[in-house]
Amino acid sequence: MPAATLEALRTDPNHPVAVSLHTHGVKYTQQSDGTLHSNSYVAPGQSRTYVWFAKPRNPATGSQGTAGYWWYHDHLVGGPHGTKGIASGLFGALIVRRQGDPRPDRTYVTAFGDRQTINLRRSSEADTCDEQNPVPGPTCLVARLGERVEFVAIGLGDDMHTFHLHGHSWADSRTGVVDGTNRALVDSVPVIDNKTLGPGDTFGVTVLAGDSVGPGHWMLHCHMQFHSDLGMSTMFHVLNPDGTMPPHPAAAPTGAKAASTGTGANAAPAPAAGHANHHS
Amino acid sequence: MPAATLEALRTDPNHPVAVSLHTHGVKYTQQSDGTLHSNSYVAPGQSRTYVWFAKPRNPATGSQGTAGYWWYHDHLVGGPHGTKGIASGLFGALIVRRQGDPRPDRTYVTAFGDRQTINLRRSSEADTCDEQNPVPGPTCLVARLGERVEFVAIGLGDDMHTFHLHGHSWADSRTGVVDGTNRALVDSVPVIDNKTLGPGDTFGVTVLAGDSVGPGHWMLHCHMQFHSDLGMSTMFHVLNPDGTMPPHPAAAPTGAKAASTGTGANAAPAPAAGHANHHS
Amino acid sequence: MPAATLEALRTDPNHPVAVSLHTHGVKYTQQSDGTLHSNSYVAPGQSRTYVWFAKPRNPATGSQGTAGYWWYHDHLVGGPHGTKGIASGLFGALIVRRQGDPRPDRTYVTAFGDRQTINLRRSSEADTCDEQNPVPGPTCLVARLGERVEFVAIGLGDDMHTFHLHGHSWADSRTGVVDGTNRALVDSVPVIDNKTLGPGDTFGVTVLAGDSVGPGHWMLHCHMQFHSDLGMSTMFHVLNPDGTMPPHPAAAPTGAKAASTGTGANAAPAPAAGHANHHS
Secondary structure (H helix, E strand, O other): OOOOOOOEEOOOOOOOOOEEEEEOOOOOHHHHHOOOOOOOOOOOOOOOOOOEEOOOOOOOOEEEEOOEEEEOOOOOOOOOOOHHHHHHOOOEEEEOOOOOOOOOOOOEEEEEEOOEEOOEOOHHHOOOOOOOOOOOEOOEEEOOOEEHHHHHHHEEOOOOOOEEEEOOEOOOOOOOOOOOOOHHHHHHHHOOOEEEEEOOOOEEEEEEEEOOOOOEEEEEOOOOOOHHOOOOOOEEEEEEEOOOOOOOOOOOOOOEEOOOOOOOOOOOOOOOOHHHOOOO | OOOOOOOOEOOOOOOOOOOOOOOOEEEOOOHHOOOOOOOOOOOOOOEEOOOOOOOEEEEOOEEEEEEEEEEEEEEOOOOOOOHHHHOOEEEEEEEEEEOOOOEEEEEEEEEEEEEEEEEEEEEEHHHHOOOOOOOOOOOEEEEEOOOOEEEEEEEOOOOOOOEEEOOOOOOOOOOOOOOOOHHHHHOOOOOOEEEEOOOOOEEEEEEEOOOOOOOEEEEEEEEEHHHHHHOOOOEEEEEEOOOOOOOOOOOOOOOOOOOOOOOOOOOOOOOOOHHHHHOO | OOOOOOOOEEEOOOOOOOOEEEEOOOOHHHOOOOOOOOOOOOOOOEEEEEEOOOOEEEEEOOOOOEEEEEEEOOOOOOOOOOHHHOOOOEEEEEEEEEOOOOOOOEEEEEEHHHHHHHHEEEEEEEEEOOOOOOOOOOOOEEOOOOOOEEEEEEOOOOOOOEEEEEEOOOOOOOOOOOOOOHHHHHHOOOOOEOOOOOOOOOEEEEOOOOOOOOEEEEEEEOOOOHHHHHHOOEEEEEEEOOOOOOOOOOOOEEEEEEHHHHOOOOOOOOOOOOOHOOOO
């Protein structure tokens, strides 16, 4: 199994400070640790090849392997822990899969950081989508109904956060899904829609876009109230299967009794029980 | 499977601001999201029916179903995240069970919030029990020895907390219990008595009141020391099977050697090993 | 099964305040709760025997047993939650194993506390090793390549932390390992190298020293950046199998292309795939 990712880091000759590349989860010797004490950094104008190993689980030794949702980051700028490098954006996500893992149709990275930022942005800068004609990108999270969408959540900086997504939930497992028919196993894994994320933590989940909830604009935000109020919030835009976006529901009616028109439309096969029973 | 809960929210005509009902974990369309941008809120004097769906797990699609310990809350008062609504008490717990889940004899909700509050109260207001004759209620957590008691923990507001219960522990699983005889599964799930809880997080555990520890007054508190010191602490009062409460143990004796009189009385069947071996 | 640990606490007659011993995870009656309200504390000059029970899991009742990574601490000094006692060091780790649990070659306790301390120390005081000739101890974490090393992480005080170890990862399970050949179970448990730790939380992991990464000085630190920057960081020193420590890698070369010399040396049996494939 070859290394999952190889990065060649070459610094700008005019960059005034040394930088490094430290990764989580995969394997590497001291030469690729990306730390000051191990001399595994890159001086201004130099380059360095970091070598990472992806390894399968080895039950004989107890080695757990390297599959997971990880991140890599500078460990040198601003001090021996790379605090300024990370705050400046010198980081990224790294995904190592096991054979058989679900393959997503789309992957989005959401790094929860200081100053109430998602991917170093907040408020309208965190969601730059044209709502009716969204173009997928780091600040425009979009999918068609039923697509398999993978979110990688990264915690960085000084603060705790919680990752919350409206309308969607996932198993609190390695991938967000629990396979198999073992009832005891399936029943042991919580299903959640909100997860605490500390600096350095990473996790990934795979959801079906709009599953059981339909298309629309689904908030993705930190549930620390002062964080979301200050702009730590974006949207997951779920399109119709044909790529169009339905309009926002009409404003709340002024009648005394507003009939719900929710249909529970589901991209997945409909449950055996009829929908009609749900509307009362 | 019908919706787990249906709520009809009718605002006081004199209530000056719009409110909403946003829920976690179960399914709903944009019309029942309870957010500003989806127009799914309730203007003053109006009413609205929110429709939620409980769904079973669907292994074919990877949909994880909606069973879980959830909460619902306003998402509008004080801004688009409902910060003031939540702080004012516009929230509650929602439990969706799977078939076969343990059914508790009693359920208590403990919402850990800002200003070191449990259920928006602290210190003596969080535990209003008459210790010798407690009447169960939101601020009087009480059970008889051996009863199956379910705690739902909710994190809300701006702060992190940890949920700690004296004398009791639980499996860190979907329900607090791990069923089955699969040794590898059972051995993979941690047993804990303290769990970190961020805003928006919810979890539930089922314990046997006084199991292996007997009746008495068992602290339930946030283990952040300045939180518990400021009153984020209540009691779980466990009665004798006949409903009486034993008196507090005598004050610490002044002799040089205080013999323990602990008996490890257990509401459950006694373990095979004799108790006598434990007393030395 | 006898109690895992028995502690006889005798206070210094000149100690001016009462103290107590409260433990997590194992079982005890109100007489051994170590709290003020239960009179289970120790007045100055007195002694008290606290009795704890270790219990196996009881599937018939849902009792989860007491195996786990726990801590004990004072619950009286500085108020009814022992805040000053804990801050002064009146705490320790308690491990209760199940039959068949991995037995480590070495165990190290890392308590993450206030003022950015690990085991109440920070910066150079947290790692007092002679790097080339380290003597294992509470402030010198060292092992030979391939040894099974158990870390017990304890959160205490007022702050959140994250436990991060360079070069090593573990299954987020009860012991850090997932046994068995059940693919669905193995695939449900995340592998992580960074874990959030709140006050009162404890967990333990077992890793193989230097597995797949080789000997050297591997950072162990809180990943909250301002915590690590202020000294909440130590080292896990992994020696060669013969007990020697290789020198630090040479400083980053000044040539335009630094060839990596990483070898992925592994104390465990080499994977079937040859190493050569990894070096490109």
